[in-house]
Amino acid sequence: MDEFKLRAGEKLEAIHSAAIAAADGSRTRVQEVASQTSELIRKIREAFQELWQNDLIIESRQRVAAWSRDAVQRIKDGTPPLSPLLLYDELVTLFKDRMWRRSVALFGLGALLGGGAGLLLGLRAAARAPPGPHARALLAQPDRAVLLVDDAVMPGAGAGEVLVRVQAFSVCACDRSVLRGRAAALRALAASTQLCIGRGFAGVVLDAGPGVELELGDEVWGCLSEWSGGAASELLTLRSSRVSKRPRGLSADVAASLPWAGTCAIHALHVAPYAHDCWKGKRVAILGATTGEGLALLQLLSRKGARISVSAPRKYQNILYEFGATEFIELEMNDDVGWTWSAVEQFACRSGPWDALLCCEGPGGPPAAPRSVRALLRSTAPKSAFIDLRSKALLTDRLPTPLWLVFCASFYTYRMLRWCVGLGAHADWLEPRARLAPGLARLAHLVDTGHLAPTLDKVYLPQDFETALAHACSDEAFGTTVIRFP
Numbered sequence: 001m002d003e004f005k006l007r008a009g010e011k012l013e014a015i016h017s018a019a020i021a022a023a024d025g026s027r028t029r030v031q032e033v034a035s036q037t038s039e040l041i042r043k044i045r046e047a048f049q050e051l052w053q054n055d056l057i058i059e060s061r062q063r064v065a066a067w068s069r070d071a072v073q074r075i076k077d078g079t080p081p082l083s084p085l086l087l088y089d090e091l092v093t094l095f096k097d098r099m100w101r102r103s104v105a106l107f108g109l110g111a112l113l114g115g116g117a118g119l120l121l122g123l124r125a126a127a128r129a130p131p132g133p134h135a136r137a138l139l140a141q142p143d144r145a146v147l148l149v150d151d152a153v154m155p156g157a158g159a160g161e162v163l164v165r166v167q168a169f170s171v172c173a174c175d176r177s178v179l180r181g182r183a184a185a186l187r188a189l190a191a192s193t194q195l196c197i198g199r200g201f202a203g204v205v206l207d208a209g210p211g212v213e214l215e216l217g218d219e220v221w222g223c224l225s226e227w228s229g230g231a232a233s234e235l236l237t238l239r240s241s242r243v244s245k246r247p248r249g250l251s252a253d254v255a256a257s258l259p260w261a262g263t264c265a266i267h268a269l270h271v272a273p274y275a276h277d278c279w280k281g282k283r284v285a286i287l288g289a290t291t292g293e294g295l296a297l298l299q300l301l302s303r304k305g306a307r308i309s310v311s312a313p314r315k316y317q318n319i320l321y322e323f324g325a326t327e328f329i330e331l332e333m334n335d336d337v338g339w340t341w342s343a344v345e346q347f348a349c350r351s352g353p354w355d356a357l358l359c360c361e362g363p364g365g366p367p368a369a370p371r372s373v374r375a376l377l378r379s380t381a382p383k384s385a386f387i388d389l390r391s392k393a394l395l396t397d398r399l400p401t402p403l404w405l406v407f408c409a410s411f412y413t414y415r416m417l418r419w420c421v422g423l424g425a426h427a428d429w430l431e432p433r434a435r436l437a438p439g440l441a442r443l444a445h446l447v448d449t450g451h452l453a454p455t456l457d458k459v460y461l462p463q464d465f466e467t468a469l470a471h472a473c474s475d476e477a478f479g480t481t482v483i484r485f486p
Contacts, residue, residue, distance in 0.1 A: 136462065139152065140196050146197065157207040161238065161240060164201075164222075164238070165205075168485065170198070170260055170261075170483075174260075176473055179197065184397065185394075185399070186396045187226065189411050191227065191427070195231070196226070198483070201236070220246055232483070253482050253484055256482050257480035257482050263443060265297045268389055271387065284301055288362035288363060291361050292479055293360055298324050309325070329347050353376055361390045363475040456479055464483075
């Protein structure tokens with residue numbers, strides 16, 4: 001009963017917060033719209049006056065007026081001015097004049113450009129989502145600083161979109177890579193948002209656009225990749241394909257710790273060269289296993305019957321055994337030697353190579369890539385059995401300017417072709433299937449059936465973002481670090 005009251009209170013609090021934010025921001029938005037509209041009308045009037053007083057336009061007006069007076073006089077005199085032959089002769093006479101031809105050409109060009117621009121503006125205005133309320137958000141600055149703002153404007157939910165009141169979101173080492181510039185170029189093409197931090201999130205649906213199955217008050221979770229924006233906003237508008245109902249019984253803090261880590265683990269198992277029912281008896285190594293995705297992989301693979309070797313700081317050895325590890329890779333040999341691939345190769349020589357090797361972002365994972373993957377894998381294991389889950393620079397982040405322009409043209413052309421054939425103009429095709437609604441639904445099923453449990457480390461407030469990110473990237477982190485909106 002107490003849990004039901006708590007969940008009902010969270011939903012009422014979310015709706016109340018959205019109503020207050022909408023009321024506070026309505027007056028400011030009306031004033032901004034009024035000032036922008038008056039300024040636009042003034043500029044249009046000035047441009048029209050300048051065009052109307054042009055010498056060429058004045059001469060054309062005089063010719064049209066003279067022709068009209070002549071036609072009126074002919075009507076008074078009884079001459080039929082609308083005879084097809086007479087009208088044709090008059091038009092031929094007019095078009096023999098070079099100035100008249102130029103005026104007509106300019107008029108036609110102006111009508112074409114103006115009509116096209118008006119059509120595009122109309123289509124853009126029709127597809128534009130209504131403005132939403134103001135909300136608190138963590139926005140990254142060009143100098144890599146992150147500021148907490150109270151008046152970030154979120155657009156309303158359009159067709160196929162939902163407006164989510166984010167209760168909590170996760171931070172990880174991937175956010176540090178984003179602040180250093182990872183996926184910045186692709187994000188400018190795929191997402192029109194200033195948000196770039198916050199990967200997984202949990203919240204409550206405040207509004208749903210047409211064509212969305214979710215309803216007001218549904219508790220959902222989801223995740224956003226580096227090129228799709230971020231979840232560090234109290235109000236978040238995104239496509240309904242990016243969210244799914246979260247498992248019942250999970251609080252917002254606990255639920256926010258799993259979407260990004262869990263979908264990364266599911267995607268890693270999907271790209272692995274073994275089927276889901278072929279992991280039993282396989283020797284698998286997970287390097288840097290104390291991260292959220294590392295612990296998720298450890299739970300899933302131990303359920304499948306794999307024999308798992310893990311590397312992590314020595315103080316977490318017993319806890320990792322409880323999660324399902326069978327071997328602990330001792331890499332901290334002395335103070336001068338840290339986690340290196342040489343130490344991993346020495347352990348493989350003593351205990352035998354592995355059928356699969358997964359490298360996560362946490363402590364215990366050697367930097368860069370191994371010198372020889374074959375020295376770590378069995379002879380029967382394919383080279384694709386080495387899966388690196390760490391954040392790496394994207395190809396789009398390293399393209400020179402000429403190739404970048406070619407990529408931009410190709411990207412927009414592909415999106416336009418998808419829109420023309422009815423697939424939509426969204427960028428969901430960039431995402432692994434595990435990070436979309438079907439993968440999130442499968443993740444919720446794993447939690448409901450007890451095959452996977454979230455691993456929440458610490459919870460911070462938004463104003464402590466830098467402390468939270470530093471902890472998430474340190475050796476002290478075990479699981480996923482979460483930031484909660486109070």
